Amino acid sequence: MKIEPVAFFHSPLTSKFGIPRQSGLASSLKGHIVFTPDYRHDEAVRGLEAFDYVWLIWQFHDARPGHRLTVRPPRLGGNERVGVFASRSPFRPNGLGLSCVRLERVETGTAVGPVIHVLGADLMDGTPIFDVKPYVAYADAHAEARSGFVDRREWQPLTVGPIPDGVASRYSANQIEALRQLLAQDPRPPYHDDPTRVYGLAFGGYDVKFRVENGVCRVMDL
Numbered sequence: 433m434k435i436e437p438v439a440f441f442h443s444p445l446t447s448k449f450g451i452p453r454q455s456g457l458a459s460s461l462k463g464h465i466v467f468t469p470d471y472r473h474d475e476a477v478r479g480l481e482a483f484d485y486v487w488l489i490w491q492f493h494d495a496r497p498g499h500r501l502t503v504r505p506p507r508l509g510g511n512e513r514v515g516v517f518a519s520r521s522p523f524r525p526n527g528l529g530l531s532c533v534r535l536e537r538v539e540t541g542t543a544v545g546p547v548i549h550v551l552g553a554d555l556m557d558g559t560p561i562f563d564v565k566p567y568v569a570y571a572d573a574h575a576e577a578r579s580g581f582v583d584r585r586e587w588q589p590l591t592v593g594p595i596p597d598g599v600a601s602r603y604s605a606n607q608i609e610a611l612r613q614l615l616a617q618d619p620r621p622p623y624h625d626d627p628t629r630v631y632g633l634a635f636g637g638y639d640v641k642f643r644v645e646n647g648v649c650r651v652m653d654l
Contacts, residue, residue: 437560439467439548441490444607444636445556448494450619452554453506454520455531458613460606462536465548465561472545481538485567486550490529491560495522507585510622514581531555532567589616590649599640599651607636615642615649 443463445451452458465488467476480486502513503521516524534551548564592612600608611633619633627645630652634640641652 435562437468437491437562438471439465439561439564441465441488441553441555441557441559441561443553443555443557443559444610445614445634446558447634448556449631450614450633450635451556452552452614452617455533455554456552457554457617458610459534459552460613461552461610462606463533463550463553463555465550465564466544467546474540474546477538477540477546477548480535480548480564480566483535483566483568485532486535486548487563487565487567487572488529488531488533488553488555488561489563489565490531490555491562492522492524492527492529493558493560494556495527499525505581506622507582507587512581518580528562529555529559532572588647590618590644590647592616593648593650595651596653599638599654602638602654603636611635611640615651618644618649620644 441463442465443461445461452461500516500521500523503516503519503523504510504513505519505521508514522529531554533553536549536551539547539549592615595608595612603611614633614635620631627643630641630643632639632641638654640654642649643652644650
């Protein structure tokens with residue numbers, strides 16, 4: 433079976449570093465979906481605005497290809513291995529991703545056809561999307577479900593310090609909130625713990641410099 437993208441994702445995150453490790457973790461993060469020419473028709477999204485969430489099937493287009501049998505999830509500190517099919521690692525046999533994102537609005541009548549605006553996506557800018565499906569609560573929600581190793585390893589977010597005025601002035605209030613949520617998820621590799629090291633997060637056209645010490649993330653400058 434050959435599949436082709438039906439749309440592409442647009443996001444302020446232009447590199448893999450800093451992308452949330454799951455959808456919904458940075459709930460203020462805005463993104464939008466623009467369809468390819470064959471699907472730039474308002475009829476293709478008729479009725480979608482009645483749903484609160486959508487599923488996105490997409491491609492890890494910037495991940496290294498490979499056929500790994502085991503991976504090291506960040507949730508386990510990057511030290512413990514589990515099977516690739518017991519994880520959500522980007523290093524998948526077919527490079528396919530699946531994300532449930534909040535539907536903010538459906539914009540129709542634009543020059544590029546319908547545009548789907550979403551919140552909390554864990555996709556980088558330019559990600560190819562193969563399908564969009566509505567989230568249906570009676571079939572998709574399982575509140576009683578076990579979550580494997582995720583249940584036994586609590587994730588502790590970082591505390592994000594004040595954003596310097598020189599950084600905050602370059603972003604909207606919504607972008608600042610999204611940036612704080614992204615940083616709180618600790619985008620560093622799980623085995624990094626050097627308080628003197630400065631990291632750069634590409635966000636909204638700028639490279640946000642930050643460092644982490646004793647569980648506190650401090651933004652330095654752009």
